[in-house]
Amino acid sequence: MKVTEVAFIALNAPLPEGAAYGMSKSLATARQSTLVKLVLEDGTEGYGEAWGIPAVNLAYLPFLQGYVVGATVFDIEHVFSRILARHYHFGVQGPFMACLSGIDIAAKDATGKLLGLPVHRLIGGKRWDRVSVYASGGYITEDPDRDFEPQIARMAKDGHRAIKIKIGLSPASDAARVALARRIMGDDADIMVDINSNYTVDLARESISRIAQHRIGWVEEPLAPQDISGYEQLQRWSPIPIATGEALYTAHDFKLLVDRRGVDVMQPDLSLCGGFWQGRAIASMAVLNHVRISPHVWGTGIGLAAGVHYVAAMPSNPHADNIPKPPLVEYDVGVNPLRESLLRAPLRPVDGMIAVPDAPGLGIEIDWDAVGRYAVR
Template sequence: MEVTNVETIPISMSLPEGEGVGDARGFGRTRATTLLRIETDDGTVGWGEAFAPGSIVAATIDELFRDRVVGMDPFDVESLADESYTDPYHFGGSVFVQSCVSAIDVALWDIIGKTVGRPVHRLLGGTECRTLTPYASTMYFTDAERPLERPVEEAVDEGFTAAKIKIGSGVEDDIERVRVAREILGDDARLMVDMNGNYRPRQAVKTAKAIEKYDITWIEEPVPPENESGYREVKSRIDTPIAAGEAHYGRFAFKRLVDDRAVDIVQPNLGRCGGFSEARLIADMATTENVAVRPHIWNSGVGMAAAVQFAASVSSYPHTRNIPEPMMVEFDRSENPLRSEILETPFDPSGGILDVPQGPGLGISVDRDAVERYRTE
């Protein structure tokens, strides 16, 4: 078996003027990503996603990867992540290179799973896993006026038992957003907050201490991702766990987070971190040092499927059944047809349960007509 074709497919969607959603840094109306379709000589098709602009992905794959991947045996997939750091030399640390590696890697694992008839999470070493716990990523900052409590009420109505909300616009506003969310969710639900790196360490610490009484499961990106000393400073001064990783890519960036004890939870995105092969290394590093792993998801349906398969494979070490801490996966509640429409069977988080696809590979079927509707070429 060998790869015969690699196709990049940029897709995007836009919200109407005045209906943008975002975080404390600002609003956005457009969502975009790049799908990758790989086909082999026996007709097997694998899908991946590069969480990066389509024009850059297409150019990077054509320049650096196409000749390497066409003719490749999909079962050699794990060599690709290693080679990306050495050939092309000096480029492996680029976010765009690692995003392309992610897409290729995920698509090849999809092909392997389809070839052997197993879901990817079993191939990665996980035991049988049928469900995960989704958490609603919600209470975004918005262009349009909207009652603060409504997004969380909608999440509760859908059956979510955990939610992550956006904060980071000042301590008083942060307290009010957290207070409202906790009141609606109730005492037993898990509540996470995301500052999106909008604070300096002292500001993050001030908010963290002010909202501690609301039983926060984790604080995400309290300072910018490149501010490594800031992470260490915040972590040394608060008791609430810290999470980060959506803006990190490759094993070496995550190794620094783990080795420096800068975070309690790492959050690789399967469309950026280097794919399944690299994510498995990241998870092994993290769990060896007793750091939790929770994938970041802001992707299309393909990237969602990859994250779900990865999450289903992650070890629960050191926990046993006596500490039933669920593997939680992010499910954003903003409008996203790139997730909800391009799969023949979309993911459904209602009822607080997310099914792990048990079919071979990613366990999904891509709706090519829907993909073409959102294609931007």
């Protein structure tokens, strides 16, 4: 069954005036992504998501169409390998790989629909009927002193027992934000923190020293993704697990980190790391090196669905039935119309878990009226 069409749809959902939010390095004034549509010769459609700036992704489309259109959908991963081998000068860190990621997710969605199987059956089988999530919030805003506490209170009110908050403005600020989050969430909640690579090793150590008393689940992206030796040093020293990976592309990037044992929790984002194609290789690497995985998700409902299928198929090695810390899917609780509106039935957690779709493909249905509202023309 051959691919007859690949299309990219740029999506942009501006945030209300004064409602920008984000991380230690910058704030987002809109949520944006690229919807990928792939059509097979029998009319079967598959959908994916490509990370990054939509206008840049669109520029890659004619080039990639020349390889993907006419290819057999079952052989799509060999097409990707050929593209990378022939155009190795392009590298893999950036929108080029994000585009391949979106196409791969769409191809797996279409293949599942063609065969009448959910994606998790195509990538290893269903290990979990429901996957655990953590609420990703506690964002930095234009007025972080005013806006932080209400965000944490809302996550507690909504019943989230595992959350992640943004830190990284300074070690002193980190200590204050973590202490407040712990007070509101209580002693039994799991709290993770995200620095978004804003620190050097010395600053990361200072921050970790200040917040360790609050039993933090992991410190995410404490350093720049290129600082492999820094991650190695920090992981050896830190009393808190080190997590990273949302800015790493393909299994090759992750291998550089894992070979140095510089990470405790790997966080591939399927919409940029290479889709399920590379995601499976990264998961195998985690099993072989006894490292945990928690996929990064910060885009549309399509990317969330992909993350759910990915974790559902993930082996529990080295555990059997007693899983001390099940793999977590990130569930962004910021204002995000692209997460809530693009799917006719958005995936939402109940009691900290999302049910794994069993319908063919990703098990989602696109709301095309919503796509029309947010499509960039």
